[in-house]
Amino acid sequence: MYDYDVIVIGGGIAGICASISSARLGCKVALIHDRPVLGGNFSSEIRVHICGSAGGGHMFARESGVVDEIVTETRFSSIFGRSVWLEPGQDIVLLDLVKREPNIDLFLETEAKEAIMENPSRIKAVRVENQRGSFTLSAPIFIDCSGDGVIAYNAGAEYRMGREGRDEFKESLAPDKPDSYTLGSSLMFTTKRLDRPVRFTPPEWAYKFEEKDLLYRSHSPNELNYWWIEYGGTLDTIKDNEKIKEELTKILLGVWDHIKNRGNHKAENYTLDWIGQVVGKRESRRFIGDYILTQKDVEEGTLFPDRVAYGGWPIDLHPPKGIFDPGPPCEQHRLKDIYSIPFRCLYSKNIENLMFAGRNISATHIALGSTRVQGTCGLLGQAVGTASYLCKKYGITPREVYKNHIGELQQLLLREDCYIIGIKNEDPYDIARDSRVSASSCKPLGIEEFTFLSLVNSSIGQSFIVTSSRIDTISLYLSSKDDLTVTLSIYKVDSLRDTKLDRLIAKTSLSLKDVNGWIDFYIGKDVEPGYYLFKLECDKSFYIGFSSRSFPGIQRIDFSSEFKIAHGVYAFRLNPPSYPYVPENIINGITRPTYYGPNLWISDKGLPQRVDIDLPQRTIINTIYLTFDTYLDSPEHSRDVPEPECVRDYVIYCKICGEERKLLEVRGNYYRRRVHRFEEIESDGISIEILGTNGDPYARIFEVRIYRF
Numbered sequence: 001m002y003d004y005d006v007i008v009i010g011g012g013i014a015g016i017c018a019s020i021s022s023a024r025l026g027c028k029v030a031l032i033h034d035r036p037v038l039g040g041n042f043s044s045e046i047r048v049h050i051c052g053s054a055g056g057g058h059m060f061a062r063e064s065g066v067v068d069e070i071v072t073e074t075r076f077s078s079i080f081g082r083s084v085w086l087e088p089g090q091d092i093v094l095l096d097l098v099k100r101e102p103n104i105d106l107f108l109e110t111e112a113k114e115a116i117m118e119n120p121s122r123i124k125a126v127r128v129e130n131q132r133g134s135f136t137l138s139a140p141i142f143i144d145c146s147g148d149g150v151i152a153y154n155a156g157a158e159y160r161m162g163r164e165g166r167d168e169f170k171e172s173l174a175p176d177k178p179d180s181y182t183l184g185s186s187l188m189f190t191t192k193r194l195d196r197p198v199r200f201t202p203p204e205w206a207y208k209f210e211e212k213d214l215l216y217r218s219h220s221p222n223e224l225n226y227w228w229i230e231y232g233g234t235l236d237t238i239k240d241n242e243k244i245k246e247e248l249t250k251i252l253l254g255v256w257d258h259i260k261n262r263g264n265h266k267a268e269n270y271t272l273d274w275i276g277q278v279v280g281k282r283e284s285r286r287f288i289g290d291y292i293l294t295q296k297d298v299e300e301g302t303l304f305p306d307r308v309a310y311g312g313w314p315i316d317l318h319p320p321k322g323i324f325d326p327g328p329p330c331e332q333h334r335l336k337d338i339y340s341i342p343f344r345c346l347y348s349k350n351i352e353n354l355m356f357a358g359r360n361i362s363a364t365h366i367a368l369g370s371t372r373v374q375g376t377c378g379l380l381g382q383a384v385g386t387a388s389y390l391c392k393k394y395g396i397t398p399r400e401v402y403k404n405h406i407g408e409l410q411q412l413l414l415r416e417d418c419y420i421i422g423i424k425n426e427d428p429y430d431i432a433r434d435s436r437v438s439a440s441s442c443k444p445l446g447i448e449e450f451t452f453l454s455l456v457n458s459s460i461g462q463s464f465i466v467t468s469s470r471i472d473t474i475s476l477y478l479s480s481k482d483d484l485t486v487t488l489s490i491y492k493v494d495s496l497r498d499t500k501l502d503r504l505i506a507k508t509s510l511s512l513k514d515v516n517g518w519i520d521f522y523i524g525k526d527v528e529p530g531y532y533l534f535k536l537e538c539d540k541s542f543y544i545g546f547s548s549r550s551f552p553g554i555q556r557i558d559f560s561s562e563f564k565i566a567h568g569v570y571a572f573r574l575n576p577p578s579y580p581y582v583p584e585n586i587i588n589g590i591t592r593p594t595y596y597g598p599n600l601w602i603s604d605k606g607l608p609q610r611v612d613i614d615l616p617q618r619t620i621i622n623t624i625y626l627t628f629d630t631y632l633d634s635p636e637h638s639r640d641v642p643e644p645e646c647v648r649d650y651v652i653y654c655k656i657c658g659e660e661r662k663l664l665e666v667r668g669n670y671y672r673r674r675v676h677r678f679e680e681i682e683s684d685g686i687s688i689e690i691l692g693t694n695g696d697p698y699a700r701i702f703e704v705r706i707y708r709f
Contacts, residue, residue: 002138002139002140003030003125003137003138003139004027004028004029004030004105004137004138004139005022005027005028005029005139005140005141005388005392006019006022006027006028006029006030006139006141006142006143006385006388006392007029007030007032007126007137007138007139007141007142007143008022008029008030008031008032008142008143008145008385009032009112009126009142009143009144009145009146009150009151010032010033010040010144010145010146010147010358011031011032011033011035011038011039011040011098011106011108011145012038012039012040012041012042012043012145012147012358012374012377013039013040013041013042013050013067013070013358013374013375013377013378013381014040014145014357014358014374014377014378014380014381015031015033015040015143015145015146015357015358015381016031016038016039016066016070016094016097016098016378016381017065017066017067017070017357017378017379017380017381017382017385018143018145018357018381018382018384018385018388019031019098019101019104019385020066020069020097020098020101020104020382020385021065021066021381021382021385021386021389021416022103022143022385022386022388022389023101023102023103023104023385024101024103024416025385025386025389025412026103026389026392027103027388027389027392028103028105029101029103029104029105030104030105030107030137030139031098031104031105031106031107032107032110032112032126032128032137033106033107033108033109033110034109034110034111034112034146035108035109035278036108036109037091037094037095037108038091038094038095038098038108039090039091039094040147040374041280041281041374042090042094042374043090043091043094044087044088044090044091045276045277045278046188046276046278046279046280047188047190047274047276048188048227048280048374050067050070050071050374050375050378051313051373051374051375051635052067052311052312052313052373052374052375052376052378052379053310053311053312053313053338053375053376054312054375054632054633054634054635055313055373055375055635056312056313056314056334056335056338056370057334057563057567058312058335058337058338059550059555059565059567059593059595059633060550060552060592060593060594060632060633061310061312061338061632061633062375062632062633062634062635063375063376063378063379063419064417064418064419064591064592064632064672064673065378065379065382065413065416065417065418066378066381066382066416067375067378067379067382068417068630068672068673069097069671069673070094070097070378072630072670072671072672073093073096073097074090074093074094075640076642076670077089077090077093079092079093079096080092080093107128107130109130109131110128110129110130111128111129111130112126112127112128112146112150112151113126113127113128113129113134113154114126114127114154115142115151115154115155115156116136116138117155117156120156121350121351121352122351122352122353123142123151123155123351123353123354124138125137125138125139126138126142126151140353140391140392141353141355141388141391141392141398142155142353142354142355143354143355143356143357143384143385143388144287144354144355144356144360145356145357145358145360145381146358146360147281147284147358147359147360148238148281148284148285148360149284149285149287149356149360151354152285152287152348152351152354152356152360153285155351155354156350156351157287157288157348157349157350157351157354158287158288158348158349158350159285159286159287159288159360160285160286160288160364161180161182161284161285161286162178162179162180162181162182162365163175163178163179163180163181163182163365163366164178164364164365164366165177165178169292169294169295169296169364169366170296171294171295171296171364171366172295173295173315173317173333173366173369174295174364174365174366180236181233181234181320182232182233182237182282182283182284182320182365183230183233183282183283183317183318183320183368183369183372184230184231184232184233184237184244184282184318184320184321184322185230185231185232185237185241185244185245185248185279185280185281185282186226186227186228186229186230186248186279186280186282187229187245187248187249187251187252187275187276187279187280188226188227188229188276188280189226189252189256189272189273189274189275189276190272190273190274191221191222191270191271191272191273192270192271192272192273193221193222193269193270194269194270194271195269196269197268197269198268198269198270198271199260200256200257200260200261200271200272202253202254202256202257203253205250206250206253206254206257207250207251207253207254207255208254208257208258209254209255209257209258209262210258210262211258211262211263213258213323214255214258215326216327216328216329217323217329219255219258219259219265220265220266221259221260221265221266221267221270222270226255227329228322228323228329228330229248229251229252229255229323230318230322230323230329231244231247231248231251231322231323231324232244232247232248232279232322233318233319233320233321233322234320234321237281237283237284238284238285241279241281244279245277245278245279248279249275251323252275256272281359282318282359282372283359283365283368283372284359284360285360286359286360286361286362286363286364286365286368287348287356287360287361287362288348288349288350288362289344289345289346289347289348289349289361289362290344290347290349290362290399290402291304291342291344291345291362292345292362292363292364292367293341293342293345293361293362293363293364293367293371294363294364294366294367295315295364295366295367297339297367298311298315298335298339298366298367298370298371299315299333299335299336299339300339301335301336301337301338301339301340301421302339302340303340303421303422304340304341304342304344305342305406306342306343306344306402306406307340307341307342307343307410307420307421307423308341308342308343308346308383308387308409308410308413308418308420309340309341309376309379309380309382309383309418309420310338310339310340310341310376310379310419310420310421311338311339311341311370311371311373311376312335312337312338312339312370312376313370313371313373313375313376314332314333314334314335314369314370315332315333315335315366315367315369315370316330316331316332316333316369316370316372316373317330317331317332317333317366317369318330318331333369334563335370336563337497338421339370340420340421341361341371341376341379341380343383343387343398343401343402343406343409344362344402345361345362345363346361346362346380346383346384346387346398347384347387347397347398347399347402348398349362352397352398352399353391353397353398354398355384355387355388355398356384357377357380357381357383357384358377358380358381359371359372359377361380379418382413382416382418383409383413383418384398386409386412386413386416387401387409389412390405390408390409390412410423411425411426411427414427414589414591415427415430415625415705417591417627417672417673419591419592424588424589424590425589425590425591425703425705426589427705429707429708429709430705430706430707431615431619431621431706431707431708432586432587432613432615432704432705432706433587433589434615434616435587435613435614435615435616435685435706436613436614436616437583437584437586437587437611437612437613437614438583438611438612438614439582439583439601439603439609439610439611439612440603440609440610440611441603441604441609442579442581442582442583442601442602442603442604443581443602443603443604443605443698444574444577444578444579444604445464445465445467445553445554445574445577445578445579445580445581446572446573446574446577446578447545447547447551447554447569447570447571447572448571448573449547449571450477450545450546450547450570450571451546451547451548451549452546452548453477453479453543453544453545453546454543454544454545454546454570455541455542455543456536456538456541456542456543456544457541458559458560459535459536459537459559459560460535460536460544460556460557460558460559460570461499461533461534461535461536461556461557461558461559462533462534462554462555462556462557462569462570462572463493463495463496463497463498463499463531463532463533463554463555463557464496464531464532464533464534464553464554464555464572464574464578465496465530465531465532465553465554465578465580465597465598466527466529466530466531466532466574466578467529467578467579467580468529468576468577468578469526469527469528469529470525470526470527470576471490471505471506471523471524471525471527471532471574471575471576472522472523472524472575472576473520473521473522473523473573473574473575474488474490474520474521474523474534474572474573474574474575475518475519475520475521475572475573475574475575476488476518476519476521476536476544476545476570476571476572477517477518477519477544477545477571477572478512478515478516478517478519478542478543478544478545479515479516479517479542479543479544480512480514480515480516480540480541480542480543481514482513482540482542483511483512483513483540484511484512484513484515484538484539484540484542485509485510485511485512485538485539486509486510486512486519486536486537486538486542487507487508487509487536487537487538488507488508488509488510488521488534488535488536489501489504489506489507489534489535489537490504490505490506490507490523490525490532490533490534491503491504491505491532491533491534491535492505492527492528492530492531492532493531493532493533494531495531495595495596496531496553496554496555496595496596497555497565497595498531498533498595499533499557499559499564499565501533501535505523505525505527505532506523506524506525508521508522508523518573533557534572535557535559544570544571545570545571546568546569546570546571547568547569547570547571548567548568549568549569549631549633550567550568550569550633551569552581552593552598552599552600552602553580553581553593553597553598554569555569555595556568556569556570567633580597580598581598581600581601581602582601583601583611585597585598585599585600585601585702586600586601586611586613586701586702586703586704587613587703587704591627591702591703592632592702593632599702600629600700600701600702601699601700601701602698602699602700603690603698603699603700604698605697605698606697607690607691607692607693607697607699608689608690608691608692608699609689609690609698609699610687610688610689610690611687611688611690611699611701611704612685612686612687613685613686613687613688613704613706614655614684614685615683615684615685615706618682618683618684619682619683619708620680620681620682620683620708621680621681621683621686621706621707621708622677622678622679622680622681622707622708622709623675623676623677623678623706623707623708623709624652624675624676624686624704624705624706624707625673625674625675625676625703625704625705625706625707626673626674626675626676626688626701626703626704627672627673627701627702627703627704628645628646628647628669628671628672628673628674628700628701628702629643629645629646629647629672629700629701629702630642630643630645630646630670630671630672631643631644631645631646641694642670642694642695643670643694644693644694644695644696645693645694645696645698645700646669646670646671646672646693646694646696646700647669647690647692647693647694647699647700647701648667648668648669648670648691648692648693648694649665649666649667649668649669649690649691649692650665650666650669650688650689650690650691651664651665651666651688651689651691652664652665652676652686652687652688652689653686653687653688653689654681654683654686655683655684655685655686655687656681656682656683656684657684658684660687663676663678663681663686664676664678670694677709680708686704686706688701688704
């Protein structure tokens with residue numbers, strides 16, 4: 001008999017996501033972590049914030065699923081009644097998230113020492129040590145999320161360490177020849193401003209830096225951490241970790257000495273508030289799976305049939321010498337779009353019951369430059385945690401999940417609010433998929449409210465969705481004191497992302513003088529429903545209404561940018577109105593905006609609003625999944641208040657024989673995903689009444705699922 005169904009080694013973001021997702025599906029999980037607090041690089045010991053694909057500049061790309069729960073909890077902790085983002089309190093929030101799961105046994109300050117093998121290709125148990133002594137834990141499935149891959153390495157799993165040569169995978173960013181160099185490690189610190197000057201005298205052994213030594217490294221005294229305090233890429237980041245920490249401490253104190261005492265940095269009143277005592281690693285071992293992710297996959301967005309996660313952070317490469325390299329501290333190669341990550345990168349090529357997630361997955365050094373960030377690592381953790389459930393369900397290995405059950409794995413991940421590029425909800429148990437959906441109202445496409453007037457001195461554009469068969473006018477909010485000649489061109493495009501200007505539909509010019517308001521451009525064309533783009537050109541600079549928050553179904557285009565796709569939207573109206581935010585979107589199987597549609601219902605202005613879901617026949621139900629809009633276009637750490645688009649107060653009614661019975665009511669919500677379980681009830685459908693949001697005047701829902709579990 002096994003002690004557990006799954007053993008997870010490493011309690012960073014990847015390990016937490018793996019443990020929670022596996023436990024929620026019914027697996028008995030042991031989570032082994034060698035530190036006194038959870039979080040890994042995200043913990044108060046190291047203090048690296050969670051970043052991911054949204055940080056790579058991609059539209060509506062923030063990670064959902066368990067990662068989003070972690071971000072939400074640390075931003076709006078009910079334990080502390082305030083944001084604990086990057087504060088020591090986040091350790092308690094992470095601990096609480098894990099302890100809420102009755103199927104997880106947590107072993108803190110416990111070191112995984114040895115893999116006990118059943119045979120050369122299968123792990124039987126792990127020997128662990130803590131203050132109580134040494135003991136073994138057994139399971140049929142092991143997931144190594146420890147970063148360095150301590151158990152995977154001990155079990156004999158194939159791995160790589162260092163940089164591949166350019167020719168091996170045809171990677172243009174790789175060095176000419178392979179070497180043992182890795183990304184270096186960092187040691188963080190924070191500062192505090194006082195109401196009086198504070199002296200700082202460095203110890204004699206601290207390094208001394210002049211301004212020329214920090215030429216490419218921004219170092220004002222009030223910044224949050226300096227990620228470029230980096231060292232160790234030319235050493236072994238595992239064996240030499242203590243030496244690396246010692247050098248990083250000397251570097252850190254030397255940098256602070258420079259800020260305080262060398263040059264005019266206006267740091268007189270600043271003092272060191274905290275210095276990290278645990279090194280934050282970027283890279284060590286990378287274990288080999290049935291596939292190795294490469295630069296080409298990341299840059300070209302290879303759409304793998306076994307995709308289970310995605311990434312989008314730039315290929316972020318750092319010089320091996322770290323701070324002692326005279327050049328820039330990093331090279332960030334931005335990606336045109338997010339890319340998929342296959343399940344074959346997440347299980348061992350030669351150890352049949354071993355999976356891994358985090359910065360130790362099967363990828364080249366170059367590809368790791370993008371996949372290593374914690375938002376992406378969390379998605380990988382949820383993928384392997386979910387796969388462990390299928391291993392238990394069918395009594396199989398991870399490779400057999402890939403061969404025979406990859407579709408089921410993908411559908412489970414979608415159900416638990418993970419996004420997989422191009423894959424829709426096809427869950428046969430979701431009763432709502434075949435329902436008839438209606439709503440109290442729908443918002444027409446358009447942006448009438450805007451944040452400010454934005455200066456325009458070059459060509460601009462915006463793509464949008466047309467649901468009718470005609471475009472009569474497009475109206476823009478313009479402002480200028482000068483005489484202007486403004487030309488608006490309309491093009492047919494293939495998606496909201498398409499910026500090719502090869503199918504001109506109409507072109508019109510207006511002469512304007514001392515304008516400040518809505519300007520109508522007459523188009524007067526019959527069109528096919530689909531995607532269109534307007535390009536606005538002018539002979540002089542002018543101002544246009546601009547909203548800093550992006551909006552589903554509309555894509556701003558910056559023709560002066562290499563990537564053209566830009567955040568925020570220009571104020572505009574379309575006549576006749578377009579209606580892409582229909583209630584049927586909540587059962588279309590996609591739970592975030594894409595370049596092919598908004599994929600959510602948005603009501604017209606004013607609350608309350610409601611959506612009705614009528615089942616195809618009377619059915620016994622006991623579970624409802626709701627997915628709200630939490631504005632996935634913002635980076636994870638950008639706000640400390642709930643997103644205004646998120647539904648705050650709502651009531652769910654159950655329909656029975658033409659009557660409605662109140663099933664439940666929720667007040668004060670700020671979560672994207674809510675799962676409501678209740679006693680079985682025979683129902684003809686449900687109604688959801690939106691009473692209030694966290695600030696937005698529109699009600700929004702991405703998805704409703706209905707089950708009988």
